[in-house]
Amino acid sequence: MADLARPAHFQSETAPGESRATSASIKLDIRGVTKRYGAVTAIDDVSLSVGDGEFLTLLGPSGSGKTTLLTAVVGLTAPDRGEVWIDGALATYAPPYKRDIGMVFQNYALFPHLSVFENIAFPLRMRHRDAATIRRQVSRVLDIVELGHTADRLPRQLSGGQQQRIALARCMVYQPSIIVMDEPLGALDKRLRDSMQVEIKRLHSQFGITILYVTHDQEEALALSDRICLMRDGAIEQLGTPHELYFRPRTIFAANFIGDSNIFEGIVRSSSGDVVAIETEGGLTLHARPGTQRVNAGDHIQLTIRPEHMQIVPAGDLAANQISCHVESVLFAGSLMKVFCRTDRGLAIQANLIASRQELRSGTPVQLGWSAEDVVLLQGERR
């Protein structure tokens, strides 16, 4: 390549022909980034663009490379290969203190020897702002997170939720255009987590910040994100809106990681028009609408059906898919009943039904039905 010899520091001009990164709507562009630690490939050729003002979440199990990708973005780790572009400028090896990015850490990383005020003032002092500006800006963000009264305390004198908000404030005070957050709510209890989610969402829409968010909690990802990037073993499994990931998972992994799933394997027997018939293990014949996906008779295929798409139907119902089975156990979850069934040939099926006054006892024979649209055809395992 022509620009092989260019210096490694942060560059403000763009190489010719790099239209993708200069495009106004792309804030952060990750291109083919790979990072290895010895034999472990923490992230493997990941490419991802984040739009200006977008809330994008990296979701994935622990060890899937989320933190590593995040630290490559902020400049705490140098990728082995690939590029990171920020605001249309190449920043792969720019040191973190020269990037316009704020980071909220997994356990907040508030400096224990500095007061809340000094913690928040820290980034401003590093930028040599004058004392009056510092005072004004710190109290402004303290007001935003509603913790003005804690300015003189040490971090350890705050509750977990308060520390979390101070960490946010410290990150916002110098108004970076991108904020990355690494499981920021991981250490909080459920109730606090819910209210902090609302707060983060509010800050996002209020200030138009671009947020790259990391979590292993699928509910959190679904609730907050404009788009979700599902990670697995250092690579992107699927990228899309929460809606797409939930209703159109592309792999077994995606289907299993987000929400509950019934997963079947089978062979395509016939495709008449836009409906295909699939014969599954356990001797069922299921009908699905593959839509744009091309399937041929004889294909080996995997498919998933969300338990909440299943209903108890009367015998002789017209639903495209019907099976008879008997109830094995029922988990009562308030508004929902998780009904675990088994067919005569031993296939396990889960149906999530709206709770009704009528109780389902184990052993009860039931007929489950669902429409062809609710059957999602999966791609085979990618490795």
Next chain:
Amino acid sequence: MSFGAVDAKADAMQPAAAHSPQPAPSKRLVWAMPLIPALLFLTIFFIYPVADLLLLSFTNKSGAFDLEQYRAVYSSKVYIDVLLITLKIALMIVAFCLILGYPVAYLLANAAPKTRARLVIWVLMPFWTSFLVRAFAWMILLGNNGPITKAVNIFGPEPPIKLIYNLTGVMIGTVQALLPLAILVMMAAMQNIDANLTRAASTMGARGGQAFWRIYFPLSFPGVAAAGLLTFITAMGFFITPALLGGPRETMIAQIILVQVQELLNWRFAGALSLLLLALSFVVFLLYDRATGLSSQAQSTQPGRVQRPPGRLAATWSASLLAILGWLGSASDAAMKALEAVFPRRNDRPGRRGPGLLQIAVGMVLVFLVAPALIVVPVSFTSGSFIAFPPVGFSLRWYETYLGSPVWVAATLVSFLVALVTGLLATILGGAAAFVFIRHEFFGKRMLVALFIAPLVIPRIIIAVAMFYLFAKLGLIGSLWGLIIGHTVLALPFVVVTVMSVLKSYDERYDHAALTLGATPLRTLRHVTLPLIKPAIIAAFLFSFVTSFDELTVALFISAGTVTTLPKMMWSDLILQMNPTLAAVSAVILIIATVIVLAAEAIKRRASYE
């Protein structure tokens, strides 16, 4: 050296350079810079002189290769005997230290953190206070007119029991000197034993004895092994206490080396004896390692490392050991049962509280560690002209003598100055090195860390003689810098260990946070890292200070004329004749060292923001 290899590896791991439009920023060794000064320092003032001395032993006067020194050792029964005596005494010391130290370490490791903090001071104080002062105290107590000797001979046995200038004296003095080391090492290992394991064993029906001998003891074994090894190696090179409390028949190898150098200037022979001492320690280490699997156990605590399976020898060992442990368990349970038959235990009442046998035994060991040295304080206030205990009257005359003597005052000032500069130098060099060790992975790291710890493990007499040889050539004998350099080599291990341990538990996310918030690496260090680890840095400085302040071995060789340290002055007086001035000087050394150690511990402990 290893750095070339590091680089090659880094390059091999980055084939990316060919694909990326932009080369990775040059990482060439910039990260290793903080290590360089300390490494150079140790290379010049530690590795080189020691190697030089050892190599010297293989040459003759004309500089050609010759084994004449070793022939001389071999042909004279004296030296072989001394080596055997040294080995025997060292093994006896190890046995006593482990037996006396184990219960103390056990109790400390299993005490509540607050209690442990309070009690461990009683081990740390003797650990840091001078061998010399403590040997001096024993000379008073065990001397032929000393209070302990008198008490032992109260019924006038014939011939009277002698406690000094024989093996008894050497044992009492050296065991007391090395016991703190054994306790601290065992305690550190025992603190990592999960208390739930013994609890689990007792819920499965194991009685106290079985639970201890079958579960706890085997788990504590690596710590015992490490403690034994360190004590042994230190004991092998010991000369202060044996020289002052032993007789001619307890002459140890280090004393011979001392004489060869100081009186005969026979470098080659001293080099040969040093090599033998080193070789003997090394052989013992290897045998020991084969038997206990010490180094493989040490490795297994490092994450991500595959544990080397223990050798066959170790396997047979552990099988027979297990049988013995089971037997010990049954034996102690049987004893407890017999006791219970006499004093039945009641299930409807809580058990007896208050100190048990173990607590009393441990209390006695702690008194043995701390109390004897304190005798120098009352003795120093005597108004008589001789050392006596109990002291005669009360006066400050010996302090007046001390402070009125220009020689003693000069020595005190030299000691202070040397300790101060040593503290600063060692803290800077060692602290910077510790950063590199903790923050970077590189080829040969374990070896380099071992190099930094080596001055602690290699018999000090060898280091001292080697330095003497080098410094004589450099004209550093009798200079402040000679002493400072020598003491810095000895203090570096303490600094590196202290700073490494705090950095290991330091949460690097604080630094990462500072960097993302706009701080440069230097400002991160200044505003975040250093303030957070300040207590450990100060503690490292104070430990270096104390190490230098009452160091004798190196000072013995490097001091000369007006540049003489306090311990060196004391030693010279002590081998000529005991006098109460020495008690005054000892009291001053003891108090200064104690105050500094207490301060260091307090600072280290206070420092938790969490």
